[in-house]
Amino acid sequence: MTNDAEEEKNPVLSSNGNFVVYTKAHDLYAYNVEEESEVRLTNDGGELIYNGWASWVYYEEILGRSSRYRAFWVSPNSKYVAFLRFDDSPVPEFPIYHSPGQHGKLEKTRYPKAGDPDPIVKLGIANLKTGKVVWADFDYSIDQYIAWPFWNPEGNVLTVQWMNRKQDTLKIFAVDPEIGSTNKIYEEHQDSWVEWFEDLKILKEGKGMIIRSNKSGWAHLYYFDSNGKLIKQLTDGQWEVKSIAYVDEANERIFFQGWDDESTENHLFVVNLDGSGLTKLTEQPGTHSCMVSPEGKYFIDRFSNINTPTKIDIFDGEGKFVKSLGNSKSELFDEYNLAQVELFRIPTEDGFELPVKWFLPPDFDENKKYPVLISIYGGPNAxxxxxxxxxxxxxxxxxxxxxxxxxxxxxxxxxFGKQGVAWMHRNLGKWEMNDYITFVKWLEEKPFVDSNKIAITGGSYGGYVTCMAMTYGSDYFDYGLAQYSVTDWHLYDNVYTERYMDTPEENPEGYKNGSVLTYADKYKGGLLITHGTIDDNVHMQNTLQFIDKLETLNKDFEMMIYPGERHGVRRKFMHAFNLSMKFFFKNLLGRDFVM
Structure with missing residues (x-):
């Protein structure tokens, strides 16, 4: 089909099979299958201009890693392709050093840190047959985010979401693909922050849209008409809808995943489009990840719980078992002397019941003393x-x-819903440490816990929490393994950080109080730090600034650097795994780790 030196990326076949749309060298192309010809839809792609290819911060924080940088969407009628155009020229450059070779090299990335300028983003719509491009009628001179477009089933209207830089207001616009005119059909504001509607569902024949919003403090389903007028709130209560699985328009019902009584579980539910008939289709306590068939006649259920390895079954649309597809539990499973796994909750002083899962030694004896390793991530809504x-x-x-x-x-x-997550607004680090320290205090009351051997570990945000635990919380945590950690929110990307913290200018105290560096003087020892040298997500700059502070304070720590590794250790995974085992065995068990 094509035969040139440039690589075609993210090819998408139109629904009628007549076009293949892709990006090449940061421009957008369409290949006409019938005419066997390539049409170049944009012409200004280059080092700083990307058409249909996401800027890094959009890839990481808005469109998501599953996008693989794809920022174009072909209409269902195979007539148009909507795309985002990114101009990274305002975004500061961050150097990442590669050590191989005699002189090494610098990888120059465009990475907006907290408070920095964003890429300039425009929404274009190209006609696949004529190649004509129109631009959606937005004011592109202001600080804003534009993302998550959805075509209506007929392909003649594009809905796109708009968010302000402060990320507390979201609007949905209907865009005419022929002329680019925009019409606002929905607006939502929250005092903390708003979130993208990643599973927005546009119904056929202009019958409206289904939105999953947490504006009430809990994520629920809302049915709006095409002009944004609320028809019906479909679910309600102190529980959460986590995702829309399938909209069965013929029978006017919606399948969705979420939890009702127990937040540590995930189930499949169905509700009618008029809000009646709410039914839980999965019964076994645990985690159900379900895929609903076209027309909603069946669903595949991937299920497990703390005592049941994953199994996959088929059920009909009413939740009746049909057939087993597979079970990972072998005949020998029950013969293994595995850890005792328990799931429970502990109270905080202000009324939260924090969920805990722990693994006890198979021969657990309450009369013995055991070290404890707390494994966490700790990010908002994660x-x-x-x-x-x-x-x-x-x-x-x-x-x-x-x-x-x-x-x-x-x-x-x-x-605890969005109302729980919102406690973190403008003060990342505060409530995480409050609640983790509450857990350690609870542990220390147990006669079988060795209160001098409390360890914590995590990576990325979990690395941040680990570093905070070993500094801010050093009276409670004895050992920590912090991997590729954020150590100061000034150093992380602006979209993620400002969503929760606002800008450094707007919230200087929050940034100070949420920085590991602020509490470095409280560090007492026992920390192992690891980081990849070419981490393009959480830059090694975070680790370097932290260890510089520790060294200035004459504090001892351990450190392992992984040359050529990005965010998380991949190629040298076994080395990192062995390192962690040696650290835990030495400090918690007082003996060497032997493979």
């Missing part, structure tokens, strides 16, 4: 305590060796 079977067996192994391995989620982790 809880890790789930009633599910673990993907890998590290927790079981460490428990078998005599370590209690625990995970605990704080009030802002998502278990």
């Amino acid at each position: 809880g890790t305590v789930r009633n599910s079977f673990p993907y890998w067996m590290q927790q079981y192994y460490l428990a078998q060796e005599g370590i209690i391995v625990a995970s605990v989620d704080h009030r802002g982790s998502g278990h």
Whole structure:
């Protein structure tokens, strides 16, 4: 089809099979299959201009990593392609050093840190047959974010979402693909921050749209007409809709995933388009990840809980079992002497019940003393305590060796809705540490816990929390393994950071109080830090500024640098794994780790 030196990226076939749309050298192209010809839809792509290819901060924080940088969307009628055009010229350049070779090299990236200018983004719509491009009628001179467009099923109207720089107001616009005119059909404001509608559903024949919003403090479904007038709130209460699985328009019902009574679980539900008939289709306590078939006649359920390895079954649209597709539990499973896994909650002084999952040694004895390893992530709305079977067996192994391995989620982790997450607004670090320290205090009351061997570990945001625990919380945590950690929010990207913290200019105290560097003088020892040298997400600059502070204070720590590794260690995973095991065995068990 094509035969030139440039690589075609993210090819998408139009629904009628007549066009293949892709990007090449930061321009957008369409290949006409019938005419066997390539049409170049944009012409200004280059080092700083990207058409249909996302700027890094959009890829990481707005469109998501699953986009693979794709920033174009072909209409269902195969007539148009909507795309975002990025101009990265206002974005500051950040150098990343590569060490191989005699002189090494610098990778120059465009990375907006907190308070920095954003890329300039425009929304274009190209006619696939004529190649004509029109631009949506927005004021592109202001600070704003434009993303998450959805075509209506007929392909003649594009809805696109707009957000202000402060990220507390979101609007939905209907765009005419022929002339680019815009019409606002929805607006939402929250005092903390708003979030993108990533699973917005546009109904056929102009019958409206389904929005999943957390504006009430809990994520629920709302049915609006095409002009943005509310027809019906479909779900309500102190529980959460996590995603829209399928809209069965023929039978006027919506399948969705979420939780009702227990936030550590995930289930499939169905509700009618008039708000009646809310039904939970999955019954077993645990985590159900479901895929609904076209027309909603069946769904595939991938299920596990703390005591049940993953199994996959088919059910009909009413929740009746049809057939088993697979079960990862072998015949020998029950013969293994695995850790005892328990799921429970502990109270905070101000009324939250924090979920905890821990792995106890198989021969657990309350009359013995055990070290505890707390494994966390800790980011906003990113809880890790789930009633599910673990993907890998590290927790079981460490428990078998005599370590209690625990995970605990704080009030802002998502278990208490948006109203819980909003506690983190303008003060990242504060409530995470408050709740993790509450858990350690609870642990120290247990006669079987060795209160001198409390360790914590995590990566990325979990690395940040680990560093905070070893500085701010050093009276409670004895050892920590911090991996590719944020250490100061001035150093992380602006979209993520400002969503929760506002800008450094607007919230100087919040940035100071949320910085690991502020509490470096409280550090007492016992910290191992790791980082990849070419991490393009959380720059190694974070680690370097932290260790510079520790060295200035004459504090001892351990450190392992991974040359050529980005965010998370991939190529040298076994080295990083062995390093962590040696650290935990030495400090928590008092013996060497042997493979």
